[in-house]
Amino acid sequence: MSTETKDHAALADDFNKDEDRVDWHDETLWWIRQKRDKAVNKLPDWELLRATASAIKNNVLSNLSAYLQEFEAKAQNNGIIVHWAADAKTHNKIVLDLLNAKGIKQMVKSKSMLTEECHLNEYLENNNIEVIDSDLGERIVQLAKEPPSHIVLPCIHKKKEEIGELFHLHLGTDKGNSDPQYLTETARQHLRNIFITRRAALTGVNFAIAETGEFVVCTNEGNADMGAHLADIHIASMGIEKIIPERKHLGVFLRLLTRSATGQPITTYSSHYSKPRDGKEIHIIIVDNGRSKQLGRADFRNSLKCIRCGACMNTCPVYRRSGGHSYHNAISGPIGAILAPNLDMEKFADLPFASTLCGSCSNVCPVKIDIHQQLYKWRQVIVQNGYAPAAKKAAMKLMSITLSSPFLYHTSGKAGRLVLRFAPFAVNNRFNPWFKQRDMPAPPNQSFGEWYAKNR
Amino acid sequence: MKVGLFIPCYVDQFYPGAAIATLQLLEKLGVDVSYPKNQTCCGQPMANSGFAHLTGGCDKLFTENFRHFDYIVAPSGSCVLHIKEHLHSNEYADDAASIRNKIYELSAFLTDILQVESLPSRFPSRFPFKVGVHQSCHGQRGLYLSQMSELVAPGFSKPGKLLNMVEGIDIVPLNRPDECCGFGGTFCVAEEAVSVKMGKDRVEDHLSHGAEYITGVDMSCLMHMEGILRRQGSKVKVIHLAEILNSYQ
Numbered sequence: 001m002s003t004e005t006k007d008h009a010a011l012a013d014d015f016n017k018d019e020d021r022v023d024w025h026d027e028t029l030w031w032i033r034q035k036r037d038k039a040v041n042k043l044p045d046w047e048l049l050r051a052t053a054s055a056i057k058n059n060v061l062s063n064l065s066a067y068l069q070e071f072e073a074k075a076q077n078n079g080i081i082v083h084w085a086a087d088a089k090t091h092n093k094i095v096l097d098l099l100n101a102k103g104i105k106q107m108v109k110s111k112s113m114l115t116e117e118c119h120l121n122e123y124l125e126n127n128n129i130e131v132i133d134s135d136l137g138e139r140i141v142q143l144a145k146e147p148p149s150h151i152v153l154p155c156i157h158k159k160k161e162e163i164g165e166l167f168h169l170h171l172g173t174d175k176g177n178s179d180p181q182y183l184t185e186t187a188r189q190h191l192r193n194i195f196i197t198r199r200a201a202l203t204g205v206n207f208a209i210a211e212t213g214e215f216v217v218c219t220n221e222g223n224a225d226m227g228a229h230l231a232d233i234h235i236a237s238m239g240i241e242k243i244i245p246e247r248k249h250l251g252v253f254l255r256l257l258t259r260s261a262t263g264q265p266i267t268t269y270s271s272h273y274s275k276p277r278d279g280k281e282i283h284i285i286i287v288d289n290g291r292s293k294q295l296g297r298a299d300f301r302n303s304l305k306c307i308r309c310g311a312c313m314n315t316c317p318v319y320r321r322s323g324g325h326s327y328h329n330a331i332s333g334p335i336g337a338i339l340a341p342n343l344d345m346e347k348f349a350d351l352p353f354a355s356t357l358c359g360s361c362s363n364v365c366p367v368k369i370d371i372h373q374q375l376y377k378w379r380q381v382i383v384q385n386g387y388a389p390a391a392k393k394a395a396m397k398l399m400s401i402t403l404s405s406p407f408l409y410h411t412s413g414k415a416g417r418l419v420l421r422f423a424p425f426a427v428n429n430r431f432n433p434w435f436k437q438r439d440m441p442a443p444p445n446q447s448f449g450e451w452y453a454k455n456r
Numbered sequence: 457m458k459v460g461l462f463i464p465c466y467v468d469q470f471y472p473g474a475a476i477a478t479l480q481l482l483e484k485l486g487v488d489v490s491y492p493k494n495q496t497c498c499g500q501p502m503a504n505s506g507f508a509h510l511t512g513g514c515d516k517l518f519t520e521n522f523r524h525f526d527y528i529v530a531p532s533g534s535c536v537l538h539i540k541e542h543l544h545s546n547e548y549a550d551d552a553a554s555i556r557n558k559i560y561e562l563s564a565f566l567t568d569i570l571q572v573e574s575l576p577s578r579f580p581s582r583f584p585f586k587v588g589v590h591q592s593c594h595g596q597r598g599l600y601l602s603q604m605s606e607l608v609a610p611g612f613s614k615p616g617k618l619l620n621m622v623e624g625i626d627i628v629p630l631n632r633p634d635e636c637c638g639f640g641g642t643f644c645v646a647e648e649a650v651s652v653k654m655g656k657d658r659v660e661d662h663l664s665h666g667a668e669y670i671t672g673v674d675m676s677c678l679m680h681m682e683g684i685l686r687r688q689g690s691k692v693k694v695i696h697l698a699e700i701l702n703s704y705q
Contacts, residue, residue, distance in 0.1 A: 044608070383507055405516055437687060
């Protein structure tokens with residue numbers, strides 16, 4: 001993909017070439033942030049719920065292996081087959097082997113960010129397995145041959161007219177018709193046939209309960225259920241951090257998840273899967289893929305508390321104006337920017353810098369991940385590991401020397417202001433990114449230090 | 457009570473008016489305030505760029521300049537937050553720890569330490585203009601100068617409380633009361649496109665509500681918005697909170 005070589009700033013620059021579209025994207029996501037605000041303000045105990053969820057997840061992270069083994073044993077007792085995958089490659093191979101063993105060539109899949117992270121679709125297609133995404137937004141980006149731009153709203157970057165055009169090309173709808181009801185009904189008919197004919201269904205996992213060995217999948221469209229109930233084999237892929245200790249804890253997380261995500265009190269479907277029906281199979285693949293490495297990073301471990309609500313994306317003033325694809329990672333936005341460097345520090349060295357550190361993400365996070373603090377800390381780690389551009393290194397070194405010396409500071413301060421006053425062309429030119437769309441401050445006659453020396 | 461005045465580097469160099477207003481305001485309130493002349497910068501530009509390991513010189517200088525004061529006050533939420541969260545000195549470890557606890561952003565110092573209930577009566581503040589208040593993120597979400605729109609919690613505002621003591625001022629409402637302006641330190645040049653778009657949107661919110669001035673506790677955000685206002689040819693001005701509180705025309 002051409003985007004592979006561009007960093008966040010360059011991709012954001014491309015996105016900002018169409019300012020009307022940026023305004024539309026910003027307003028759309030801000031509207032969801034406002035829906036979230038309305039919903040959470042109806043719960044006087046909202047902050048207590050967040051604190052409780054955070055404490056439960058901290059407990060999980062501190063006792064992860066014990067909870068995972070408890071979950072495995074309970075799930076096996078229920079007749080579920082449990083697999084362990086250390087990385088994306090192993091996960092994908094397990095899925096392929098399960099399908100091959102049954103001679104299955106077509107699979108339906110509900111939304112799973114983990115499979116996006118593992119690039120499962122691509123892998124299966126290369127192995128002659130057809131995958132159809134059944135979440136409407138995911139189906140739309142799949143038809144467009146694009147990755148999702150948002151973890152909860154995969155096609156939020158697409159206008160309905162563009163979706164109408166895609167459906168016209170792929171699903172035979174009338175050209176120029178972008179009526180949402182018409183398009184949704186078409187998708188429903190198209191997917192119904194997929195659900196009925198597919199023998200394998202893959203779903204994600206929102207919560208896996210150690211106490212009972214069951215797992216919960218949350219959807220608004222019921223597509224996880226439609227796929228899983230009709231298939232012979234249901235494969236559920238989960239990251240190791242999806243564990244919660246007890247069923248009663250769902251009462252905390254289910255109240256937080258969708259209020260944070262879309263402002264709904266709860267997902268339309270919160271489906272519990274605990275054992276296979278007669279003659280059917282349920283497989284769970286428990287995936288690490290870098291998570292235990294992140295767990296070992298003291299400063300970043302609590303990023304694993306994430307329940308994938310997307311609230312940090314909706315509130316992020318940068319995300320709203322750069323679009324999800326500018327993060328060139330399966331998980332975009334602030335949470336993606338603190339998860340991605342763990343997977344590939346060089347490739348994602350730009351992401352922790354794609355933030356003003358405003359802190360809004362940490363405030364909306366339903367499990368109280370200190371996202372903006374981790375963005376700051378990742379910046380240090382990335383520079384320490386040598387992934388800062390050479391020009392930036394040199395500039396920072398010079399800045400450090402100047403600011404460590406009152407003499408150099410006062411001398412260069414005078415020089416800096418002189419340049420501004422007498423040679424604005426030297427600064428006000430197209431090579432100065434500040435000046436491209438902003439004026440420089442008018443240089444004063446004297447600094448405060450100079451004024452103070454004369455007046456006090 | 458001896459107060460050390462910390463004037464951030466870019467305020468010293470580009471916005472001496474905000475610094476003078478801060479000094480005069482503190483003096484009018486009877487504070488024994490002085491400005492250590494060897495101060496430079498808090499080190500935040502390096503640290504936020506990932507170069508915290510290069511801030512040792514700034515940290516040492518800052519500690520030397522300010523360790524003998526009872527309080528340190530600065531007209532900036534962002535620089536104060538940086539000191540509170542990151543100031544360390546191997547040479548003066550205890551002094552650095554103490555500074556982290558006794559440094560205050562101006563509006564917090566006025567409301568929390570001086571407990572100002574009215575502005576100095578000899579020089580009644582008067583500012584008969586429509587003013588938009590920009591909530592600088594580091595002051596708001598880092599130092600809790602005002603309640604944050606994301607939280608379910610009772611509202612308050614330290615800068616707002618002070619502005620309400622100013623005669624004639626008309627604070628305009630905003631559609632997004634605490635969205636970031638997009639300055640973000642080196643973000644403003646490294647992510648030029650998004651930074652500018654954020655700034656334009658923030659400015660537009662103030663303009664569409666008829667603001668004649670945009671004020672705030674951080675000159676850096678105001679400098680960013682001023683850059684956009686001037687490029688647009690707007691007559692709307694930016695002004696530091698201290699300059700309004702200190703005004704007596």
